[in-house]
Amino acid sequence: MTSHPTLLEISRYAEADATLDEASVWSIEVHLETCADCRARLAGSTTDRSRDMIARVGAALGEEIATGPAPAGRPVRTPRRWFVTALLPWVTMTVAVIGAAAVLTRFLPQLPSVVLLLAPLAPLPGVAAAWSRRADPAWELISSTPVTGLTMLLRRTAAVLILVIPALAIAGRSQGLALVLLPCLAFTAATLLLGSAVGVQRAAIGLMAAWTLAVVAPSLVRADLPVLLEPSSAPAWALLTVVLTALTFLRAPSFRRLTTF
Structure with missing residues (x-):
């Protein structure tokens, strides 16, 4: 049975700790793909730094969307496919x-x-x-x-x-x-x-x-x-x-x- 990473390891992974070796990072990421409990722990391990980064990225994206050109509208057409080339x-x-x-x-x-x-x-x-x-x-x-x-x-x-x-x-x-x-x-x-x-x-x-x-x-x-x-x-x-x-x-x-x- 695969062991779960410790809360300390998950916190270090969430903080992008540079002292965490690549093998440990890879092991944690592989485990997170199949373990919902550890993904929940990771979601609760966000730091002030990561929250600040998410807020800055969200603000930048919002500004680009607001000042950028409006998306070109295209009529949605239901495919009819009267004839199949096959x-x-x-x-x-x-x-x-x-x-x-x-x-x-x-x-x-x-x-x-x-x-x-x-x-x-x-x-x-x-x-x-x-x-x-x-x-x-x-x-x-x-x-x-x-x-x-x-x-x-x-x-x-x-x-x-x-x-x-x-x-x-x-x-x-x-x-x-x-x-x-x-x-x-x-x-x-x-x-x-x-x-x-x-x-x-x-x-x-x-x-x-x-x-x-x-x-x-x-x-x-x-x-x-x-x-x-x-x-x-x-x-x-x-x-x-x-x-x-x-x-x-x-x-x-x-x-x-x-x-x-």
């Missing part, structure tokens, strides 16, 4: 995959439309990265502000969709915009809703894996589009999007929990 690689990869799917659809007509098959999944990597503490260098600052939560997530999701939807619309224009865009929006809403319970990243990964195994892989093996992507399914996708979006807004308070990140 999303750019994910969005770039998504656009590249959509382009490759369009090429396969064009030059391999025996395959079902790869663009339609991948359209529901297109925005999910970007949405997952948009709500990730690892992707945002300012996450600690953002998460402590009032604008965090569903509002911030929707803004960032909108930024991802603004970049992904035009690529989908161009690649799938011959397939019908409704069948390309409605499943995309429905899966985005499903990711947000499921993310309120298990985390946005986990929700995105789970939905991508489920759709790939249940729809994409079997469709490529059979060389036929599923009923889910037939033109008659467009109204169902639209209704599903509206319902999932409404449920997501009802779950808004959940997006302020750390488990959603």
